Amino acid sequence: xxxxxxxxxxxxxxxxxxxxxxxxxxxxxxxxxxxxxxxxxxxxxxxxxxxxxxxxxxxxxxxxxxxxxxxxxxxxxxxxxxxxxxxxxxxxxxxxxxxxxxxxxxxxxxxxxxxxxxxxxxxxxxxxxxxxxxxxxxxxxxxxxxxxxxxxxxxxxxxxxxxxxxxxxxxxxxxxxxxxxxxxxxxxxxxxxxxxxxxxxxxxxxxxxxxxxxxxxxxxxxxxxxxxxxxxxxxxxxxxxxxxxxxxxxxxxxxxxxxxxxxxxxxxxxxxxxxxxxxxxxxxxxxxxxxxxxxxxxxxxxxxxxxxxxxxxxxxxxxxxxxxxxxxxxxx
Amino acid sequence: xxxxxxxxxxxxxxxxxxxxxxxxxxxxxxxxxxxxxxxxxxxxxxxxxxxxxxxxxxxxxxxxxxxxxxxxxxxxxxxxxxxxxxxxxxxxxxxxxxxxxxxxxxxxxxxxxxxxxxxxxxxxxxxxxxxxxxxxxxxxxxxxxxxxxxxxxxxxxxxxxxxxxxxxxxxxxxxxxxxxxxxxxxxxxxxxxxxxxxxxxxxxxxxxxxxxxxxxxxxxxxxxxxxxxxxxxxxxxxxxxxxxxxxxxxxxxxxxxxxxxxxxxxxxxx
Ligand SMILES: Cc1cc2nc3c(=O)[nH]c(=O)nc-3n(C[C@H](O)[C@H](O)[C@H](O)COP(=O)(O)OP(=O)(O)OC[C@H]3O[C@@H](n4cnc5c(N)ncnc54)[C@H](O)[C@@H]3O)c2cc1C
Ligand SMILES: Nc1ncnc2c1ncn2[C@@H]1O[C@H](COP(=O)(O)O)[C@@H](O)[C@H]1O
Numbered sequence: 387x388x389x390x391x392x393x394x395x396x397x398x399x400x401x402x403x404x405x406x407x408x409x410x411x412x413x414x415x416x417x418x419x420x421x422x423x424x425x426x427x428x429x430x431x432x433x434x435x436x437x438x439x440x441x442x443x444x445x446x447x448x449x450x451x452x453x454x455x456x457x458x459x460x461x462x463x464x465x466x467x468x469x470x471x472x473x474x475x476x477x478x479x480x481x482x483x484x485x486x487x488x489x490x491x492x493x494x495x496x497x498x499x500x501x502x503x504x505x506x507x508x509x510x511x512x513x514x515x516x517x518x519x520x521x522x523x524x525x526x527x528x529x530x531x532x533x534x535x536x537x538x539x540x541x542x543x544x545x546x547x548x549x550x551x552x553x554x555x556x557x558x559x560x561x562x563x564x565x566x567x568x569x570x571x572x573x574x575x576x577x578x579x580x581x582x583x584x585x586x587x588x589x590x591x592x593x594x595x596x597x598x599x600x601x602x603x604x605x606x607x608x609x610x611x612x613x614x615x616x617x618x619x620x621x622x623x624x625x626x627x628x629x630x631x632x633x634x635x636x637x638x639x640x641x642x643x644x645x646x647x648x649x650x651x652x653x654x655x656x657x658x659x660x661x662x663x664x665x666x667x668x669x670x671x672x673x674x675x676x677x678x679x680x681x682x683x684x685x686x687x688x689x690x691x692x693x694x695x696x697x698x699x700x701x702x703x704x705x706x707x708x709x710x711x712x713x714x715x716x717x718x
Numbered sequence: 719x720x721x722x723x724x725x726x727x728x729x730x731x732x733x734x735x736x737x738x739x740x741x742x743x744x745x746x747x748x749x750x751x752x753x754x755x756x757x758x759x760x761x762x763x764x765x766x767x768x769x770x771x772x773x774x775x776x777x778x779x780x781x782x783x784x785x786x787x788x789x790x791x792x793x794x795x796x797x798x799x800x801x802x803x804x805x806x807x808x809x810x811x812x813x814x815x816x817x818x819x820x821x822x823x824x825x826x827x828x829x830x831x832x833x834x835x836x837x838x839x840x841x842x843x844x845x846x847x848x849x850x851x852x853x854x855x856x857x858x859x860x861x862x863x864x865x866x867x868x869x870x871x872x873x874x875x876x877x878x879x880x881x882x883x884x885x886x887x888x889x890x891x892x893x894x895x896x897x898x899x900x901x902x903x904x905x906x907x908x909x910x911x912x913x914x915x916x917x918x919x920x921x922x923x924x925x926x927x928x929x930x931x932x933x934x935x936x937x938x939x940x941x942x943x944x945x946x947x948x949x950x951x952x953x954x955x956x957x958x959x960x961x962x963x964x965x966x967x968x969x970x971x972x973x974x975x976x977x978x979x980x981x982x983x984x985x986x987x988x
Contacts, residue, residue: 396898470896472865495866495914496897498841502850502865506857511814511949514842514849523951529845532735533744534956537949547849578862579903586899593897600985624980625987635916642868642916643895649755649915657983666732678983680976681963689733692961696979700969708970712977713986 398444403492405555471580476503486542551675600626607662665689756840794923794931805941817854852912868917
């Protein structure tokens with residue numbers, strides 16, 4: 387059996403990365419515990435995929451999980467878990483984790499943290515940022531995506547996190563999931579690390595960035611803290627979001643919440659327009675999910691231009707200003 | 719407050735890499751080394767927190783003899799001393815082995831009279847990216863653990879580490895970015911906190927810092943043979959895809975061609 391920890395957004399919808407993780411669970415050769423499996427890599431799962439949801443469970447989420455092939459939803463709504471506490475949430479997940487098989491979550495900060503706690507609590511080994519599973523074992527991203535590690539986790543239960551965009555969510559024959567509500571006695575010690583309060587400030591909200599259909603990226607090529615006017619205007623014309631490289635956050639030109647890459651957000655917009663960004667591997671790790679990649683760069687040989695679908699060679703300030711003018715002109 | 723920061727020596731990778739002869743690691747010839755970026759921020763947070771509480775900062779690494787360079791780099795920016803747990807080939811250690819060895823060293827230091835109120839790690843090491851050593855270490859020590867933390871505030875903490883670092887040796891406020899905004903935690907010490915870069919700017923070493931680093935006191939241990947052993951079979955490199963870029967043009971004259979593409983995708987606001 388495979389159990390997936392399902393994250394939902396504030397509107398109660400299943401997050402994109404959780405939908406990816408469920409699709410991954412369904413389509414990859416995961417050991418489902420006990421009986422030997424000789425399943426084709428892309429064949430139908432011989433085991434079942436179950437989900438765990440902590441907190442409110444909306445009708446929309448139940449419906450989405452059914453369409454993603456989740457047969458059983460373990461649902462826990464507990465007053466003591468209303469605020470996030472990794473240890474307590476992990477215990478809630480462990481309570482519905484089988485002794486053998488696979489427990490997995492998407493490779494978000496929450497997913498990473500909960501799976502590591504759950505691995506220790508179940509005595510299992512854990513692999514982070516897995517991208518595929520086959521007869522030989524697991525394949526995961528290491529060195530910020532520059533290389534893949536092929537590994538094998540021994541033990542009856544394996545705990546995984548799935549790298550963002552390792553697969554595209556795919557729906558299957560819809561089922562009506564069985565919802566199993568359960569309860570938990572929360573250990574006092576597990577609440578020591580509970581969130582005391584959450585402050586919502588525009589500057590550290592990365593959710594706009596991860597959900598935007600269009601992201602304009604800005605790197606060192608912007609030149610200075612005062613060089614963002616054109617890119618921000620373009621963001622506005624696209625109703626999108628600004629994403630930046632680590633050089634930009636490192637120099638203090640923009641807040642860290644806007645950083646895209648290995649140590650920033652991983653995004654999957656319809657279009658990413660990278661302005662003055664060289665395309666370092668750690669930056670590329672964050673934009674693998676972009677459907678169309680556009681580069682605006684003075685250096686035609688830069689990795690970003692080479693990896694892009696479309697590119698304009700030139701100074702980003704001049705080019706982006708001209709793009710803005712053209713958009714305004716066509717609006718009439 | 720006495721703080722221990724766990725740092726890992728990792729190759730500094732900018733472009734593509736090649737594999738070594740065994741196929742289980744990357745070829746490090748010609749590559750520089752550094753501590754992971756989350757750990758640089760952890761060191762900075764430790765220095766600030768220790769300064770605010772008249773405490774000390776010790777850095778620990780499990781790695782080859784050369785990893786003393788990373789310990790010295792931390793002393794150069796303000797750490798007080800270092801602990802080198804020498805392992806000729808750290809890649810044979812599983813994350814659970816590393817956590818176990820660090821836990822044992824922390825207990826041994828406590829017996830020698832050196833205790834820590836707070837243990838900092840990075841969220842994940844830049845090379846293996848296992849996302850678990852800090853959490854496993856916390857369970858081994860039976861301390862609470864937070865991850866994804868960007869800033870710390872020791873205001874109100876008594877700053878004194880009790881002998882053996884027993885609970886009640888202070889409290890700390892920690893902040894990190896969660897899915898809905900900045901999350902604030904308040905935690906009894908001793909504890910483990912895994913740091914995510916971005917909350918503080920790591921400082922550069924001063925001249926006196928560099929001088930101090932040369933004479934830094936480093937306690938040495940030998941890492942035992944790993945118990946679990948790394949689950950790695952080998953490394954593989956991603957396929958390099960041939961470029962299929964369409965150059966729309968040079969300079970501002972190419973702008974209309976890009977606007978055509980954006981219209982085609984349908985992302986321009988009406
Ligand atoms: C462990 C680790 C984690 C990291 N995580 C991240 C991460 O999450 N995100 C991230 O982005 N980086 C990350 N990095 C850093 C990464 O390696 C690069 O240093 C960084 O992405 C480079 O940023 P950049 O492209 O803006 O700057 P540069 O590499 O300096 O590139 C600037 C580009 O701008 C172009 N340019 C200059 N002037 C102009 C102009 N006027 N008009 C148009 N183009 C111009 C140049 O040709 C060049 O291509 C990480 C590094 C490490 C070691
Ligand atoms: N060999 C090591 N020596 C010291 N600290 C380590 C070592 N390996 C991991 N760590 C710490 O644990 C954190 C998480 O590492 P990992 O779980 O390997 O991704 C790192 O950022 C370090 O702070």
